[in-house]
Amino acid sequence: MIKKILWATAVLVTMQSTSAAPLFNGRNFDGWELQTTPATTMDQVFSVLPQGVIASTGQPGGFLATTKSYANFKLHVEWRWSGKPGNGGVLLHISDGPMDRVWPLSLQVQTKHGSAGDLLPMAGAAFAEPLTSAPGAEPRIKGKIAADSELAIGQWNVADIVARDGTVEVSINGVVQNRVTAVKPAAGRIGFQLEGAPYELRNIELVEQP
Template identity: 45%
Template structure:
């Protein structure tokens, strides 16, 4: 995910550059982030003013489909903290790169300040520190924290599950029931949640939050 940074134009309606406009929400019950019908509650963030958002992100049959180009992301309009996030994904074409962006804060850009739960094919469960975020496990001078076990991803075209627990300054990544990684002493513990467009067609469904157990 080591990519250059680009200036960004927020598609549709600019919802604000920083999550700090509203206090982060701590889920008290299950919260659907994706309603299965449209991208209500999400903000599209794409580079350039000549990009048609409908060619990058669309919703049909309860699934979010992303073309993968250009690079960018969608993010929740609200910020969240202390939750369990469930996301399902699959590659709808040749597998490639994507990710789940956690604790997004600051201005929208490619890429924003956050911690990424990697979805690159074969590497789901890796962490990336982006925009100066840190964690105890981050190597000196590096941003990549590899997963701890062999890949637990399913064959290309099958649906996978990501269960991500964000509890205070600890983030745990579970891929298809296998705990792949854990970050501790993270420098961020609240923010918006994003899904990446990063070069390959990918689909998402069943995106929701649950309270910590």
């Protein structure tokens, strides 16, 4: 009987630790904060549409970020351009530290049209693999490793991101597009950039890993 109880407890703990949890509650922006230049309010930049879709004006420049930090996780994000496609990104491991213009210390997963899956170490962030951008060029970029897998304009794209012990792997619409190791910082908040183009988000889900 004791063995059965222990086994059932282990199964329950495993299920709890691997179940996906929405980062957005579908109603409001509790658990999130906005930083822009110039400063503005959340309701001027983001709105909640039916089915929990988040619509962003994409401006002014800045980012939306969770108030909680994460280290080891699987992140699922779906996005699409609601107007003319442009620039944007998912920010990982947002940490206290230097700012690059309005961008925080973080690792950016690029969602820019035509470049989805590129990785950018922002404001002093780093990883072990060499950059593909020219020496001294800004922004610093490690380009995607496969052919462009972004879907047609207006369709929902999917980014699946796995971060574990300083290693980050990125898949765009099921295609592995990048992988880096020894990422610094290796933990922090999660966010979304505002770079001028309106976009929509949905099904933002996170599974924390032990």
